[in-house]
Amino acid sequence: MKIDGSRRKFLHRAMAFGAVAALPGCNYEDPQNPDLADRFLHAMSDWNDRVQQALFSESTLAPTFSPDQITNPPRFNAFYDISQAPVVDEASYRLELGGQIQDKQGWSLGALNALPQEQQITRLICVEGWRVIGQWGGVRLSDFLRRIGADTSCKYVSFKCADGYYSSIDMESALHPQTILATSFLGQPLTPAFGAPLRLRIPTKLGFKNPKNLIYLGVGNVYTGGYWEDQGYNWFSGS
């Protein structure tokens, strides 16, 4: 996501001169104090979540591509510059688990790599409109959730990242066969900028629903939102 806070504030101010800015709060300016327009947009976004949940099918697969279609060089994207990507010490790394999970022992990168692996060449579509094709490899999330004894009747799977980013997805999408906990990108271990040591790769959702540099995975029925979702982006954001 390229829009940083200052640019957005600038746009807000620029809007103040626009005729449309006269519509009160038509821009989600203050999510903590929603006005009438914000509440309308929230209600419609909730409705769109339900519609997307109804449209979602576990058997509908995201399109896959051939190796020569891979976007090269890959495109970095975050709410900060590439030089600020968090570097996680892989030797001491443990993926923390929480919520409705039987075995909450942390997972080292070695243990994750010892699980059955799979590769996918899929398309990542950014909420901004652009798209890239990449190859990701890792552990199928549905396999992992079953292995740790997660209660898959729960509604949400939530993620926290080393850079403070966070997001959450619906359980149906989490159990989709193409949803993986990725440890590799373009045939190489992940680099910090592209999500090392572990990222979610979910080709049935928009790019910002693919959190990088994961440090925590939780399962539960409490809605935990997300970094962009809490600012007004649609939560389900399915493709």
Added chain:
Amino acid sequence: MSRVVPVPGTSAFFAAAANADAAWFRCLDQNRRAAQNGNMNKSGNMTGAGGKRVRVIHPWPLRVTHWLNAVAIVMMIGSGWQIYDASPLFGFTFPPLITIGGWLGAAIAWHLAFMWLLVINGIAYFAWGAGSGHFKKFWPLSPRQILRELGLALTFRLKHETGMYNAVQRFLYVGVLFAGVVIVISGLGIWKPVQLWFFTDLCGGYFIARYVHFFAMTAIVGFVAIHVLLVLLVPKTLPPMLTGGRIET
């Protein structure tokens, strides 16, 4: 008779606008008098003061869907331009002054809220149009007649016949309805390229679907520009879209 088109911003333009306003109110007045003098008969047609049969120019379902569509189009285009600006397809962006939302997240929220009004209202219009015989007014569509009447229209010699669509109107209305169908299909293809993949494929894939969506928008904006310009030139066409209007048959 030739007619000089006033340049916007000049005094001639404002004088013409004032004249247009006066014509507007004369029209409203005529409509009101026709309604007062007329008596509604069983079939919903009215008998005018002179004993002639009178019908409504624009039936209410047309007026309601027209204005709801106008709201939806303004919201969709304004928010769509803001979304475009996040990842432009061409070497330009739309200035924030004419976009809706202020930033990408809000623009998407508006876009995906008002798409329901656009689509549901559009379905209602097509259902009414098919059931009422309204679409017969778009027929025939002969390219030669369109070109001939377009030539007349561009030289301001095409007479506006109340209650009838001329060939240029028929062409423009059918064209914008087609653009409306294309913009909804490409929009759904961009929104859900996995679950609604058939719409995406129909547009030639996700990448091309964004261009299809853009050009359908361009066609609609072009239509709106001509549509509004023509209403300014022939202002008596506006009141019937509000009141329904009355015409002797």
